[in-house]
Amino acid sequence: MTSDLQRDIERIDAIFEAYGLRLNAEAWQRIRQRLTPDREEMGWAIHDAVNRLGSDPISIEAALIAADAAIAAMGEP
Known part of the structure; x- marks a missing residue:
């Protein structure tokens, strides 16, 4: 969307x-x-942050999906 x-x-x-x-x-x-925002940069930041926390690791693909969701949530009110 x-x-x-x-x-x-x-x-x-x-x-x-x-x-x-x-x-x-x-x-x-x-x-x-x-x-x-740069989707890829945001995706890698999410990926690295989640994986550093020691919780269940996520793939870059999952992190990019999260980045897309975050960018969409930042859209117009």
């Missing part, structure tokens, strides 16, 4: 790409990074 925010980000990305806009592209990328 894609959030409204994710759809808006994808639209802006497409506009930049379609029109070859370079003006403010770096600023947009900095803003975009703040709007969308």
